[in-house]
Amino acid sequence: MGTQLQALIVNMLEQGALAGFLGLGVLISFRFFRFPDLTAEGSYPLGGAVAAALLVAGIDPVLATLAAIAAGMVAGMATALIHTKLRINNIVAGIIVMTALYTVNLRVMGSANISLLSVRTLFDEATSALGLGVHSETAVTIVLTFVLLALAGAALAWFMHTDLGLAVRATGENQAMIRSLGVNTDRTKLIGLGLSNGAIALSGALVAQDNGFADIGMGIGILVTGAAAVMIGEALFGDGSIERWVIATVVGVLIYRFLVALALRVGLAPVDLKLITAALLLLALALPRLRAKPA
Amino acid sequence: MTHAMLALHGVGKTYGAGTVDVVRALDRVSLTLSAGDFVTVIGSNGAGKSTLLNAIAGLMLPDSGRIELDNTDITAAPMHRRAALIGRIAQNPLETTCASMSIAENLAMAVQRGRAHGLRRAVTAARSAEFRERLAAVGLGLEQRLDARVGTLSGGQRQAVALLMATISGPRLLLLDEHLANLDPRTATVVMALTGRLIAAGQLTTLMVTHNMAEAIRWGNRLLMMHAGRIIFEIGGAEKSALTVDTLVRRFHDASGTVLIDDRVLLAS
Secondary structure, three states: OOOHHHHHHHHHHHHHEEEEEEEHHHHHHHHHHOOOOOOHHHHHHHHHHHHHHHHHHHOOHHHHHHHHHHHHHHHHHHHHHHHHHOOOHHHHHHHHHHHHHHHHHHHHHHHOOEEOOOOOOOOHHHHHOOOHHHHHHHHHHHHHHHHHHHHHHHHHHHHHHHHHHHHHHHHHHHHHHHHHHOHHHHHHHHHHHHHHHHHHHHHHHHHHHHHHHHOOOOOOOOHHHHHHHHHHHHHHOOOOOOOHHHHHHHHHHHHHHHHHHHHHHOOHHHHHHHHHHHHHHHHHHHHEEEEHHOO | OOOOOEEEEEEEEEEEEOOOOEEEEEEEEEEEEOOOOOEEEEEEOOHHHHHHHHHOOOOOOOEEEEEEEOOOOOOOOOOHHOOOEEEEEEEOHHHOOOOOEEHHHHHHHOOOOOOOOOOOOOOHHHHHHHHHHHHHHHHHHHHHHOOOOOHOOHHHHHHHHHHHHHOOOOOOOEEOOOOOOOHHHHHHHHHHHHHHHHHHHOOEEEEEEEEEEEHHHHHOOOEEEEEEEEEEEEHHHHHHHHHHHHHHHHHHHHHHHOOOOOOOOOOOO
């Protein structure tokens, strides 16, 4: 039982840290911009696809990962442009880009799946750079990813307190007001959705490198995963400040991963996972409402 | 002669053109405000008061005519372009503040009005000190609550924050669109007194739409009466100082041929 719990916790930390960027990305679109940005379903596998294709082509893992972030940002900006310039509903704009990305991802990868077992990933490089052996790679992955996640979280919190960050937040809450103060909301949406999908693509790129493969189907249901994590964090820690929101999201991702790992361990099949995710999201959505009801 | 801060030349707006329900919301309205003018606007239901303000603020584009602000044609300028020049408050304070953000954050956004939004920290110690000072002058105790979310404030407090936001960066023009209408009478008096102080302190050119006749008479140096999309008369100077509600109602009747009907017009103060 002890080793089982240990395995569960290690799995939670590893998967949770990797998905932490997804949580932060969804926090931006889902909470600050207040709409479910389905671009995530395409930008997450796009991150995996770009990183994997570049790694296989012999590109440095750091560059490959940065390229994945850039690709995700472009995807988010495409959604923002479709929404702002063509005045298409933001959810529909996300669906359009998500659909287009399916083909893009297949083209980038050249097939539905790329194995990374024969190439050196970011985590391989970090492990050997530290002079550690293969058996330490999981630990290195967890530590490295948490360091990156802490940096990303701090950067996001810092950004949301700048003049531009305030304008981005206000764009999601009260567009007419922030426009009347002279902010071009087309631009803040471009920035916000770019950042959001850049973070989500980073998650995809890291997960692919950790798993040892990128797959065309890796993004299915990913928005719901991110939203569930955001809401679990919120339900437990509230949303008192930006810092608290960011930390709550990361903790929410960890808890979500723990629950998923637990569900699989008690005998549920991987095919049941999406149903579990949907149930968790429903629970996280319903919990604050049930609590708010007078007794 | 002081220069014209705001000039409207034959501004028109028609809704439902070509249908039986055609409404001429603005009927070739021409109007000039000199720098420092404080003009109150009153009128019957659907007179076009809010449409007039919305055309100036850029919330809707007129069908005809020209609008100049400080000698610049702004008729078709998008809202975010006029922002540096115009402060505006609506009837509902929800419209011009961000509920989930703090008082300090809302004011910081207002300080940046019309300026580039960069990566500098929005709420600095220096800005907080300035906000505290300005809030103290409001007299509602808000200087103690800089980090409170605006959504937790009462309607009057929120409208006071909105007023500070509209005036903090010294706009060329202040538009008040029935900004007291949602407040209880006592709070309305407090917020209107604050409005008067801020306008005087900043020597702001102001256009204030109200449905309260006593208020329209008491405040400002000019009063405009609107009816059916037109300015039917204007009262200023000594005549305005001596004006009473009764006189105003009679003059409206003489000019429009109808009785002043607005279910919200207050005949008494």
